[in-house]
Amino acid sequence: MRSTLMKQVPLFLILLCFCIVNLTPVAWGFLTSIRQPVDAFAVPPKLIFTPTLEFHWQIWVDKGFWRFLINTAIVSVCAVTISVSIGSMAAYALSRLRSRLASGLLFxxxxxxxxxxxxxxxxxxxxxxxxHLIDTYIAMILAVVALNQPFTIWLMRSFFAEVPGELYDSAVMDGCNAWQTFRRVALPIVKPGLWVTTLFSLLLAYNEFLLALVLTRTGTKTMPVAIAEYGAEDISYWSLSAAAAFGIMLPILVFMLFMQRHLVRGMAAGAVKG
Known part of the structure; x- marks a missing residue:
């Protein structure tokens, strides 16, 4: 027992260092959002300071960043709904095909x-x-769907490919057509993988910057573009950027915590075969 624990200590230390390295920028960004620029960018850094929510108030109340968050949510939810729905059906069909045509489509x-x-x-x-779709939700949603559709198809196909073919054959013998087999047999089995695909598609849509910069204006501007307007050489804006970045991160963090059980099952779905 003790020897097993001793063997796990190096792995634990490695994972701890990995977490510290990845979480340090997040923690530092949050500290920047609650400090005055003179304290946030002091050399050496000031670890003792008087926290303030001034920059969070400026971002979300004075500057109305909640509108950009709503735009981001609308684009992300609509794009994910469309791309995951179409991608699941396409992935199911491609997982059932064993031909050069399917391989060519996937490539x-x-x-x-x-x-x-x-x-x-x-x-x-x-x-x-x-x-005439510039600065409309339609243009942004369709562009994000087109960009993320290959990802959703490839990811969902890997989950459908793990489903034993005998289950499909049994469903056909019971009188199910292709749609019923997909809806009643395949989808319930790959449900954890569906949540994983939804999460990663949501992250891609939620953080999309270039397409939003090109296709949106004031009316449909999303959070990544709005945040990019603050910063540059004026360090007084960096605390505003940090407050906005921390705020845009919270909805995704809450979603991940809420769906953690499904995500773990989805991640491990491909680990056991047969």
Whole structure:
């Protein structure tokens, strides 16, 4: 027993160091948001200071950043709903196909995901401008869906591929058609994987910057673009940026904590086969 614990100590220390390295910027950003710039950027850093919520108040009340958060939520929820719904059906079909056509489609989707965002942003802008959709939710949602669709299809296909084919055959023998087999057999089994795909798709849509910068204006501006307007060389704006960044992080953090059980099951779904 003691030897087992001793073997786990190095792993625990490594994980502890990894957590410290990853959480330090988050903690430092939060401290920056509750300190005056003269304290936040003092050399050496001041660890004893008088905290203030002035910058949080300025961001969310005076500057009305809650509007940008609502825009971000609308775009993210709509884009995730569309992309995960379409991606799940496409992934199910591709997982059932065993042909060169399916392999070619999957490779094409992967190639599209490899394109730099700036290469896709220009055509999106030209199409949206021609359709008079600049600064509308429709343009932003469709662009995010198009960008994230290959990711959702590939990820969901990996979960559908783990479902034994005998279950599908049994459903067909019981009289289920293709839609009923997908809805009543496949989806309930891959439900944990569906939550994982939803989370990662939400993160991609929630943090999208380049497309939002190109396709939105004042009416539909999202949080990443709004935050980018503060900072640069004027350090008095950095506390505002830190307050906004911490605020935009909270909804995703709450969602992850709420769905933690489903996410763990989804992450481990591919670990056991058969």
């Amino acid at each position: 094409s989707l992967l190639a599209m995901r490899m394109f730099p965002h700036i290469l896709l942003a220009i055509p999106f802008f030209v199409i949206a401008q021609a359709a």
